[in-house]
Amino acid sequence: MILLAIDCAASLCAASVYDTEAGKEIGRSVRDLGKGHAEHLMAVIDEALAQAEKAYADLGRIAVSTGPGSFTGVRVGVSAARGFSLALKIPAVGVTTLEALALETRHALGPRPVFAALDAGRDEIHAALYDGHGAVLREPAVLTLGEAAAVASSGQTVLAGTAAQLVAGAADKPFEFGPMLATADIGTYARLAAAKAPGDRPKPVYLRAPDAKPQAGFVLPREEK
Template sequence: MILLAIDCSASLCAACVYDAGAGRELGRSVLDLGKGHAEHLMAVIEGALKNAEKTYADLGTVAVSVGPGSFTGLRVGVSAARGLALALKVPAIGVTTLEALAAEAQDAFPGRPVLAALDAGRDEIHAAFYEKDGTLTRGPAAFTLEDATAMTRGTSPVLAGTAARRIAEAVGGGLDIGPAAATADIAVYARLAAAKQPGEKPRPVYLREADAKPQAGFVLPRKTP
């Protein structure tokens, strides 16, 4: 089965084409945008297909990062994945940013539990704890730094994500740090999706409400006839 993986959860706009049967990446395209995923995603996907020497007709599954991450980026990625899956009549599979970071950390530190954690501002850390076998045992949820450091006691996990160094400093060091980025390599998303069974349609994982909200105070009253 040929799988397309998409990630717009952070500053990267990334796509890769993956051969699930052979367990290898066939081609990728990645842009470090910061913003503007909607304008560039389809070109990035087409670049990955071209590099893999595949077409949309070859795809059997579409995978996408569902967050936590950028509100706008997640909406763009998930909407594109669901739209492509519907048009191609193939399954769409979601993979969380935290499970992808944890898997990347376990590639570097096999047989170790992982605390994947992302700085989310407002003194929040979005985190999840994964056991040695990759089983999720806590989260994804919003935690305080104190809560996050408490999860390291007695477990000595590998830390991953943008909050990894902050947590390591809070516990006084002594913990290994894996990928400290906001998202994992795009091929990790593809590999994890290839091992999943299709289920519900992917939905963005939002662990708090968006910062931008409608300003109701400026809404004009509706006139009644």
């Protein structure tokens, strides 16, 4: 099966074409954008498909990073994955940025528990805890720095993600570190998605409520009937 993985959850706009039977990536394209994922995503996908010498009709599955990450970037990626899934009549699979970072850490350091933590600003840490085989011990959640330090200190845990150094400093104990990045390599998303059974459509992992809220003063009164 040929799988297309896309990631727009952080500054990267990335696509990977992965041959699940051969267990290897056969095409990729990655642009470090910061913003503007919607304008570049289709070109990035086309570049990855061209490198793999594949067409959309060859795809058997779509994978997408579902966050936590950039609100807009995650929305762009998930919307694109759902669109491809419907148009091509193939399943779409979601992979969180936290589980992808945890897998990269295990590949680098061996089968160890991983606390993947992202600095979300406003004194918030978006984090999840995984065991040495990737099973979820604590689902993705919003934590204070103190709460994150307490979770990380509960065992022989490796830290990964942009908040790894912050958590280590708050815990005041030595840790090993995996990638201290906002997202994993696009190939990691492809490998994770290849091993997952298709289920519900991917949904964005928004751990924080959106900043934009309706202004009550401008709400029109409902007409009684």
